Amino acid sequence: MSISDAIYRPFETLIRPLDIPYRPMPTKGPVAVLVHFIAMFRGVVITMALTSMAIEAINLTIIWGLSVIVDGVTTQGVELFVDSNFRLLAVLAFLLFPVMPILFYITNILNSHTIGISLPVAIQWQGHKAVERQDLAFFHDLFAGQVASRLGQVANAVQQQILIAFQTAPRFLLQIIGSVVLLLALSWQLALPVIVWVAFNVLFAIKVVPDFTERARRSAKQNSLISGALTDIYGNIQMVKQFAAEDSEAGALRKIMSKGVDTLHHEQRIYRTTELVVISLNMVLWLVMLGIGFWGLFDRILTVGDFAATVYILQRLSAGSFTFLQMGQQIFRALGTIKDAMPVMTTPPTITDRPDAAELTVSRGEIHFENVRFAYKSGKPVIDDLSLTVRPGEKVGLVGLSGAGKTTLVSLLLRFYDIEDGAILIDGQDIRAVTQASLRRAIGVIAQDVALLHRSVGDNIRYGRPEATTDEIEAVAKMASADAFIADLSDAEGRRGYDAFVGDRGIKLSGGQRQRVAIARVLLKDAPILVLDEATSALDSESEAAIQERLNLVMEGKTVIAIAHRLSTIARMDRIVVLDHGRIVEEGRPDELVEQDGLFARLWKRQTGGFIPEDIDEPLPASPAT
Numbered sequence: 001m002s003i004s005d006a007i008y009r010p011f012e013t014l015i016r017p018l019d020i021p022y023r024p025m026p027t028k029g030p031v032a033v034l035v036h037f038i039a040m041f042r043g044v045v046i047t048m049a050l051t052s053m054a055i056e057a058i059n060l061t062i063i064w065g066l067s068v069i070v071d072g073v074t075t076q077g078v079e080l081f082v083d084s085n086f087r088l089l090a091v092l093a094f095l096l097f098p099v100m101p102i103l104f105y106i107t108n109i110l111n112s113h114t115i116g117i118s119l120p121v122a123i124q125w126q127g128h129k130a131v132e133r134q135d136l137a138f139f140h141d142l143f144a145g146q147v148a149s150r151l152g153q154v155a156n157a158v159q160q161q162i163l164i165a166f167q168t169a170p171r172f173l174l175q176i177i178g179s180v181v182l183l184l185a186l187s188w189q190l191a192l193p194v195i196v197w198v199a200f201n202v203l204f205a206i207k208v209v210p211d212f213t214e215r216a217r218r219s220a221k222q223n224s225l226i227s228g229a230l231t232d233i234y235g236n237i238q239m240v241k242q243f244a245a246e247d248s249e250a251g252a253l254r255k256i257m258s259k260g261v262d263t264l265h266h267e268q269r270i271y272r273t274t275e276l277v278v279i280s281l282n283m284v285l286w287l288v289m290l291g292i293g294f295w296g297l298f299d300r301i302l303t304v305g306d307f308a309a310t311v312y313i314l315q316r317l318s319a320g321s322f323t324f325l326q327m328g329q330q331i332f333r334a335l336g337t338i339k340d341a342m343p344v345m346t347t348p349p350t351i352t353d354r355p356d357a358a359e360l361t362v363s364r365g366e367i368h369f370e371n372v373r374f375a376y377k378s379g380k381p382v383i384d385d386l387s388l389t390v391r392p393g394e395k396v397g398l399v400g401l402s403g404a405g406k407t408t409l410v411s412l413l414l415r416f417y418d419i420e421d422g423a424i425l426i427d428g429q430d431i432r433a434v435t436q437a438s439l440r441r442a443i444g445v446i447a448q449d450v451a452l453l454h455r456s457v458g459d460n461i462r463y464g465r466p467e468a469t470t471d472e473i474e475a476v477a478k479m480a481s482a483d484a485f486i487a488d489l490s491d492a493e494g495r496r497g498y499d500a501f502v503g504d505r506g507i508k509l510s511g512g513q514r515q516r517v518a519i520a521r522v523l524l525k526d527a528p529i530l531v532l533d534e535a536t537s538a539l540d541s542e543s544e545a546a547i548q549e550r551l552n553l554v555m556e557g558k559t560v561i562a563i564a565h566r567l568s569t570i571a572r573m574d575r576i577v578v579l580d581h582g583r584i585v586e587e588g589r590p591d592e593l594v595e596q597d598g599l600f601a602r603l604w605k606r607q608t609g610g611f612i613p614e615d616i617d618e619p620l621p622a623s624p625a626t
């Protein structure tokens with residue numbers, strides 16, 4: 001171990017931020033959130049407070065010592081003074097070295113390593129754990145970038161607060177109290193103006209400082225809006241470019257940014273005004289104290305040593321008053337920032353596992369929707385008293401006009417939303433009574449818009465089963481006919497094949513290639529239930545034929561609910577369920593439905609290019625179920 005390791009390692013490993021168990025954040029207010037994080041680091045912050053106070057106590061002792069030395073030397077002469085005060089001088093020297101450097105070392109390393117690095121990481125980690133628990137619906141109302149920037153802002157805010165509360169504030173308080181005591185010991189006439197000056201500063205702070213919180217909250221909000229808007233543009237850059245919308249996006253961004261500048265200016269105004277008042281109070285104190293000092297020397301109430309100590313104390317006090325002001329600014333700014341981010345981190349998720357939630361066990365794979373009612377906004381049902389049983393191993397195709405509720409129905413099966421009425425059962429187990437993780441493990445999904453992470457193609461497939469071996473990944477890729485194109489992949493970093501990265505959301509792959517990766521991923525997951533949300537856009541017919549063939553493989557032996565648009569898929573289903581306005585209006589085998597002159601038959605007649613349309617222009621007759 002190197003010397004540097006020996007000195008720094010113990011502090012670097014004092015707290016392992018990623019090993020702190022997750023605890024939900026309090027919802028009572030920003031101060032409660034602060035206390036929550038302080039509690040995680042209490043040993044460190046208390047030590048830091050004590051060492052900071054010890055440093056200040058030594059500073060005060062040195063000032064007092066200096067006044068004794070100056071007076072002693074001027075009255076007794078150097079030799080006699082040193083002889084008779086040897087112990088005092090030795091103690092002062094010992095405090096200067098080695099005590100002071102050791103205290104500085106401990107305070108600063110706790111400051112930089114623990115509070116500076118481990119604490120923000122712990123906060124971001126805990127914040128992320130809180131955010132990831134949120135329902136899907138929660139994310140629909142937010143910019144993703146805004147959530148991320150808020151976590152970062154809170155980490156900084158809490159860190160600042162802790163440094164102030166445990167390092168600066170105790171030291172500052174001790175400095176003020178110690179200075180007043182020292183001045184009182186010198187003469188009450190010197191202490192009095194300082195007491196009045198402190199009182200003015202405190203009264204002024206009480207008046208202006210609370211306004212900092214609201215202004216800072218507005219600034220934090222504007223900052224997170226800017227990050228959110230930027231992330232939204234970069235995340236959708238392809239669409240922006242397709243519409244040649246760079247200028248209009250830049251225009252919208254300009255508005256957000258210029259509002260941000262106004263808000264920040266407004267926030268800074270109050271700080272500059274406060275500084276002006278504080279510096280004026282300082283200068284008045286200097287004038288009064290120098291006046292009293294000269295008068296004291298003239299009347300021989302004060303010695304030269306007293307006068308020197310007074311000037312030194314004054315200099316420290318006026319520097320301290322700025323620290324006091326900055327502390328006020330930072331504390332209330334940080335509280336504003338925390339307040340702004342609280343809804344993201346402290347809103348309790350509405351979809352949670354029951355305390356007694358069991359693991360879902362799928363033995364047969366039967367799905368039963370029983371009088372299910374659901375609305376995104378209460379009062380306007382999207383799924384309306386729907387009952388449907390999908391038998392084990394059965395393949396059911398959901399068909400209906402756009403907006404009929406097909407996607408919603410499968411989202412309910414995955415419990416992305418909780419239903420208002422009725423029940424959804426899998427093999428007789430209510431999905432609300434089992435853990436969400438076990439439910440979602442039992443369902444494989446191939447979504448319309450295949451989402452891939454910006455990782456290697458191998459890791460994207462491994463998402464289906466993280467513990468899968470490389471051989472298993474290659475086997476499923478082969479089954480999904482993805483092996484050939486994967487072998488040819490390479491990225492800008494020179495990674496090839498399964499190690500090549502796929503670009504943001506898989507942008508570097510074609511639609512058909514993304515589908516194949518998704519199929520491989522689901523093959524690896526091998527869940528007993530499969531949800532297939534078929535893409536409405538046409539792949540070229542060769543890709544389509546290949547993908548259909550692969551899908552057959554995935555569907556083998558599974559219970560399948562497919563949102564079906566392609567005739568080829570519809571033909572392969574055991575049963576078609578036609579949805580309209582959240583209700584089942586027809587069901588049966590495709591050929592039976594074509595014969596009935598209902599919605600399906602009309603959709604069928606209008607099909608083009610192997611697809612059922614999403615909309616038909618003629619008005620619908622009243623559906624049988626309504």
Ligand SMILES: Nc1ncnc2c1ncn2[C@@H]1O[C@H](COP(=O)(O)OP(=O)(O)OP(=O)(O)O)[C@@H](O)[C@H]1O
Pocket residue numbers: 140376377382400401402403404405406407408409614
């Ligand atoms: N997250 C949401 N919040 C609010 N309303 C929603 C949400 N998602 C869908 N809806 C509404 O619910 C209704 C059903 O939508 P859903 O996506 O289930 O239809 P769909 O049959 O899958 O349509 P499509 O075939 O066009 O995908 C629509 O009116 C839609 O506007």
